[in-house]
Amino acid sequence: MQAFGNGMSRREFLYRVAAIGGSGLLLNTLDAWGSGIQSSVTTPPVLSGSGKGKSVVILGAGVAGMTAAFELEKLGYDCKLLEARSFAGGRCQTARRGFTIKEYGGEAQTCNFDEGLYINHGPWRIPYNHQSTLYYTRLFQVPLEIMVNDNDTAYIYLDGNGPLANHRIRKVEVKADMRGHVAELLAKAASSHMLDQELTEDDKHILLDYLVHEGNLTRGDLQYRGNSGRGYKVNPGAGIDPGQGIASDPLGFKEVLASRLWNVYSAVHEFQQQATMFQPIGGMDSIAKAFEKRVGKSIRYNSVVRSIRHRDNRVVIEVKDANNGTTSSITADFCLCTIPLSVLNSVDADFSPTFKDALKKVSYGPAGKIGLQMKRRFWEEDDFIYGGHVQTNFPGIGAISLPSTGWQSRKGVLLGYYNFESEAAEISAKSLQERIDFALSAGEKIFPAYRESFESGFSVAWHRVPYNLGAWAEWSDDARKTAYPIAYEGEGRVLLAGEHMSYLPGWQAGAIESSWQQIAKIHQRLSL
Amino acid sequence: MNLKSTPHIASISRIALALLGFACISPALADDADGKILFQRNCAACHQVTGQGVPDVFPALAGNTFVQGSEKDVIGVVLNGRGGMPTFSKRLTDQELATILSYVRGAWGNHAANVSTGQVAAVRSDLHADTFDPSQQNIRH
Numbered sequence: 001m002q003a004f005g006n007g008m009s010r011r012e013f014l015y016r017v018a019a020i021g022g023s024g025l026l027l028n029t030l031d032a033w034g035s036g037i038q039s040s041v042t043t044p045p046v047l048s049g050s051g052k053g054k055s056v057v058i059l060g061a062g063v064a065g066m067t068a069a070f071e072l073e074k075l076g077y078d079c080k081l082l083e084a085r086s087f088a089g090g091r092c093q094t095a096r097r098g099f100t101i102k103e104y105g106g107e108a109q110t111c112n113f114d115e116g117l118y119i120n121h122g123p124w125r126i127p128y129n130h131q132s133t134l135y136y137t138r139l140f141q142v143p144l145e146i147m148v149n150d151n152d153t154a155y156i157y158l159d160g161n162g163p164l165a166n167h168r169i170r171k172v173e174v175k176a177d178m179r180g181h182v183a184e185l186l187a188k189a190a191s192s193h194m195l196d197q198e199l200t201e202d203d204k205h206i207l208l209d210y211l212v213h214e215g216n217l218t219r220g221d222l223q224y225r226g227n228s229g230r231g232y233k234v235n236p237g238a239g240i241d242p243g244q245g246i247a248s249d250p251l252g253f254k255e256v257l258a259s260r261l262w263n264v265y266s267a268v269h270e271f272q273q274q275a276t277m278f279q280p281i282g283g284m285d286s287i288a289k290a291f292e293k294r295v296g297k298s299i300r301y302n303s304v305v306r307s308i309r310h311r312d313n314r315v316v317i318e319v320k321d322a323n324n325g326t327t328s329s330i331t332a333d334f335c336l337c338t339i340p341l342s343v344l345n346s347v348d349a350d351f352s353p354t355f356k357d358a359l360k361k362v363s364y365g366p367a368g369k370i371g372l373q374m375k376r377r378f379w380e381e382d383d384f385i386y387g388g389h390v391q392t393n394f395p396g397i398g399a400i401s402l403p404s405t406g407w408q409s410r411k412g413v414l415l416g417y418y419n420f421e422s423e424a425a426e427i428s429a430k431s432l433q434e435r436i437d438f439a440l441s442a443g444e445k446i447f448p449a450y451r452e453s454f455e456s457g458f459s460v461a462w463h464r465v466p467y468n469l470g471a472w473a474e475w476s477d478d479a480r481k482t483a484y485p486i487a488y489e490g491e492g493r494v495l496l497a498g499e500h501m502s503y504l505p506g507w508q509a510g511a512i513e514s515s516w517q518q519i520a521k522i523h524q525r526l527s528l
Numbered sequence: 529m530n531l532k533s534t535p536h537i538a539s540i541s542r543i544a545l546a547l548l549g550f551a552c553i554s555p556a557l558a559d560d561a562d563g564k565i566l567f568q569r570n571c572a573a574c575h576q577v578t579g580q581g582v583p584d585v586f587p588a589l590a591g592n593t594f595v596q597g598s599e600k601d602v603i604g605v606v607l608n609g610r611g612g613m614p615t616f617s618k619r620l621t622d623q624e625l626a627t628i629l630s631y632v633r634g635a636w637g638n639h640a641a642n643v644s645t646g647q648v649a650a651v652r653s654d655l656h657a658d659t660f661d662p663s664q665q666n667i668r669h
Contacts, residue, residue, distance in 0.1 A: 104582040104585050105574065123669070272668065341611065343612075345611040345612075346584065360611055362611075363610060363611070363612075363614050364611070421616075422569070422570050422620065425570050463614065469612035472669060476657075476658070478656055506668070
């Protein structure tokens with residue numbers, strides 16, 4: 001948390017500003033700090049005043065919608081959440097025994113995993129820096145466990161004909177050897193005066209110290225000869241045999257370079273891909289359920305939004321009952337629409353052509369996942385890999401991810417593929433059985449026990465899922481400049497919220513923070 | 529790593545046709561077969577192999593006036609996506625896009641003119657769409 005002047009935290013400062021000037025002043029303050037669209041706030045907006053006697057209809061009881069209801073109801077607003085499904089959570093879902101899904105153009109799938117096993121086929125991990133999501137897991141006391149997002153001992157596997165192809169390499173071997181070889185090269189260049197133009201004599205000595213340490217080089221000849229951290233041929237142990245063990249041989253520098261392994265693996269991750277990640281114990285939908293417990297009484301399930309109309313300073317939403325087809329309408333002072341834009345585009349709304357055009361400028365990313373129940377945790381028992389991602393270049397597989405839960409138990413569900421874009425489109429045309437076969441054919445090249453251990457599969461292709469039609473919003477750079485600000489402003493008495501209205505697309509934090517932003521605007525509008 | 533380069537697809541289709549007993553393949557037939565395979569790989573999950581789509585969700589391409597209309601507009605939608613439709617600009621080359629669009633504009637009773645690689649390149653440039661990038665996509669979400 002950013003500190004201000006006399007030790008006052010930003011949050012305390014905001015409280016005081018709000019206490020003195022109300023929410024209008026608070027919003028101005030937030031803007032002045034430039035924490036508008038790209039904010040990464042850690043707590044909900046501090047809103048003063050009351051919402052008593054005012055109503056907000058919220059379209060969609062996903063994470064964004066339920067965040068809004070939870071916060072607005074605290075102020076006394078009368079909230080009505082309209083949810084097309086028979087359950088809340090939106091994409092925050094977990095497939096466990098009995099869970100069903102039917103994609104457009106696909107067969108009805110019922111999850112057949114053993115009791116206690118599950119796959120998070122939607123969001124599956126919470127980076128430590130997503131404090132908005134962690135705000136609610138803490139507030140609602142949703143129990144978390146570490147999600148192993150970075151496991152050095154997981155494999156990299158390159159399929160094909162190139163160098164290092166077709167055998168399993170542990171990530172730590174690549175990490176140690178690339179650092180070692182690059183350090184050696186640089187150290188030799190420095191010590192033979194090739195960098196004298198860049199470095200003073202003192203700089204050079206410090207650099208050499210660093211490189212010897214970083215690359216595990218022999219101090220005298222500055223050679224990289226391997227590193228115990230990359231593993232042994234025979235591990236050290238007791239007595240004489242294995243005794244001190246047998247060191248492993250490093251991968252050749254030219255070979256690693258030529259393999260272009262960095263296409264599937266890099267040591268430093270991007271902002272969202274932190275080593276420290278969390279997952280709720282028992283499944284990601286614990287978050288959805290925690291919200292639902294608090295705002296569930298305001299949710300109308302099986303209510304598919306048909307139209308959005310402005311009438312006499314109010315908003316009228318027409319809904320169709322998903323079960324019996326009857327229609328009804330709900331009127332409110334304001335509307336927060338969290339429906340994915342891919343779905344909203346075909347809802348009959350009285351938006352201006354400019355606004356409608358802006359909403360069409362986004363596209364939605366296809367993505368697919370498959371959970372495979374294995375009767376034996378061979379990745380732990382045979383390969384000593386506890387969680388993390390096996391990375392491959394198999395088209396349509398992306399990563400095979402090993403579960404960060406149920407350590408050393410008998411069975412487990414692993415993520416057999418996680419594909420995007422046109423690869424996801426391609427794989428999604430397959431039936432469940434074909435998807436399973438596809439996943440097994442890749443996995444068995446890496447793990448010999450893969451196919452024989454398989455028991456049951458459950459898959460999703462988000463671009464074919466009703467009420468989602470896509471995994472997450474993808475704004476082009478151009479659309480971010482032109483259409484996104486228009487969508488962000490909303491129209492009439494409708495504002496939009498969700499991951500699509502954030503720069504954290506596809507993350508629950510994006511949905512929550514977008515919701516926080518828009519409810520502050522709604523509160524301001526209705527407090528005038 | 530994306531292996532969907534045109535030579536790759538072409539070789540698959542040639543093998544497939546050879547297995548079906550085609551001794552020699554005219555260029556037109558090869559293009560059509562490439563287009564069908566590319567369509568099935570990239571488009572059929574939503575628009576269906578029949579081009580009929582799914583009512584109210586994924587538009588039917590068969591008999592679709594937009595699809596058979598202005599080349600520029602159709603190319604633009606496939607490059608940049610729209611609504612639930614993803615962007616294909618990074619994942620398909622100009623030639624692959626032209627092959628797919630020519631197939632779609634001529635299949636299932638459609639009869640619009642073929643789309644050329646040059647037309648796709650021009651629209652890609654006009655719209656500042658992303659360039660083709662076959663590198664591996666790391667998991668991001």
